[in-house]
Amino acid sequence: MDTLPAVRIVLVEPQGEINIGSVARVMKNMGLQQLWMVSPRCDPKGELAQRWAVHAEDVLQQANVTDSLEAALADCQRVFATVGRDVADLALPCWTPRQAAPQLLAVVQSALVFGREDRGLTNAELECAHGLVKIPTANTYPSLNLAQAVAVCCYELWLTACDSGETFPQGDAVPFERLQGFYDHLEQVLLQIGFLYPHTAASRMAKVRSLLGRAYPTEAEVALLRGMVRQVEWAIQHAAMISSETFPLK
Structure with missing residues (x-):
């Protein structure tokens, strides 16, 4: 297995070229190729982003840039959004990356959405998702860098696909x-x-x-x-x- 074509990584308003380049790199490390960015606050394909992408310039150059989250999620049959705060008021199911991975791989096209470096996703953006993904961390310092959070989730997706040896069902999920x-x-x-x-x-x-x-x-x-x-x-x-x-x- 070389790629995981089913999963789309969506960054909402990313602010730093270094983070974007690092995300592209770890995506290629873990076989993911679909990078979408919603209203980036920097040059998403600038020199610094390309430098930090290292050998993943192709992922960066093929990335889609749009001005709406809805456009980035088009054709996706399953959408999970990442959170780093308490969102119990949304009544959405919440999983760890390990629990979420098989669900994202179980459809033809899914998306994993990451929020802004400084304030994450709004409640309205979270409500576009079927469920939430939260990375367990030590309580002393729970905040993760954007690229680190993407790396953890991509690793769990790759590990699930490789270690299980399972052919995931391609259900008739609605876009x-x-x-x-x-x-x-x-x-x-x-x-x-x-x-x-x-x-x-x-x-x-x-x-x-x-x-x-x-x-x-x-x-x-x-x-x-x-x-x-x-x-x-x-x-x-x-x-x-x-x-x-x-x-x-x-």
Whole structure:
């Protein structure tokens, strides 16, 4: 085995060329090739980044740069986000890199998202994920450098793929953007029927995302759920038409 083509490493607003180059290097060490960067705060392919990439210039040069996390996660069927703080309020499952590795390798395309060097990922960004990954550390100094955190996670992915000798199943998981489309549609309809209110919609939808995210719905299951939402939407519109015909405005 030379590569792990299933896993995408996503860096959100990385600030240092040294970190970016170091990430590219460790990715190549562990057989990962897909590097995505969201709104980098430095030149992601600059001279310093290339120098620290050493023999991984190809990973750096082929890296994709985008201005939105959603674009970086397109086509991904499983998304985990890394955290270094307490996020119990998000109600998302949290794993160690070792526990997360087989789940990321179990689909055709997955993503592991890393946050900013100084403040990590926002709650809104974390809510895009199916689950969280936290690296266990000593309590005396739990903060890891970005490149070090990527190295730990990439090592666990490589070790899982090599040591298990297992052929991971390629399940019929739904791509990120299709699941996002369902959530957006569901939120619109729930607002329409008064189940959600604008000032609480974000927090309540986060719980819905967490619930369905833990279930890893397939393409067929999301299509079923979306069909249900469409039917509810049709019923609302149909009821409004009947009401206007029965009780016409004078």
